[in-house]
Every structure is written in C-alpha cells, then in structure tokens.
Amino acid sequence: MAAQDNVKKVNKSAASGNGVISFFKELKAETKRITWASKENVKKATATVMTFCVIYVIIVGLLDFGFKNLIGVIFK
The missing domain is CATH 1.20.5 (Single alpha-helices involved in coiled-coils or other helix-helix interfaces)
Structure with a gap:
C-alpha cells in the first residue's frame, strides 16, 4: 500500500506543468556542478x-x- 501512495505522488507531480520546469532548473544546477x-x-x-x-x-x-x-x- 505504501508503494501505491508513492506512485500516486509521483504521478501527480509529473502530470503538472511544474514538473518539466523544475526538471530543467535541476538540470541547469547539475550542469554547473560538473568539473x-x-x-x-x-x-x-x-x-x-x-x-x-x-x-x-x-x-x-x-x-x-x-x-x-x-x-x-x-x-x-
């Protein structure tokens, strides 16, 4: 049952438009950390x-x- 709750949370955040924007913000932050x-x-x-x-x-x-x-x- 706990696994189903986690899946629901992931699906909700991925379904919203903020998921794509946050992905690119995190991508930019990770790119800056590269040596x-x-x-x-x-x-x-x-x-x-x-x-x-x-x-x-x-x-x-x-x-x-x-x-x-x-x-x-x-x-x-």
Whole structure:
C-alpha cells in the first residue's frame, strides 16, 4: 500500500506543468556542478585515442593482408 501512495505522488507531480520546469532548473544546477576537464587534458586524451586508433587500424590491416595472402596460398 505504501508503494501505491508513492506512485500516486509521483504521478501527480509529473502530470503538472511544474514538473518539466523544475526538471530543467535541476538540470541547469547539475550542469554547473560538473568539473570540466581542462583544454590541455582534452587535447592529450584526444591525441592518445587517435594514436591508439591508428595503431589498431595498422595492426588489423596487416592481419587482413596476411590472412588474405594465406588463404590465397592455401586455395591456389
């Protein structure tokens, strides 16, 4: 029975127009609390990710090339 009371309270507040307005006010307050990374840290992280992506692409390309040649030799 207590769970039903809580559901009714939630439905009443969500049904009113103030729910949407309060949501955006709370969203704005939470956004102000975020600790954003510095520009330098973002640049370093981006460079690291890009470097690992390039390394991964090279490794997968070499494996693909090698397996393609291996299959060609096997089925020749």
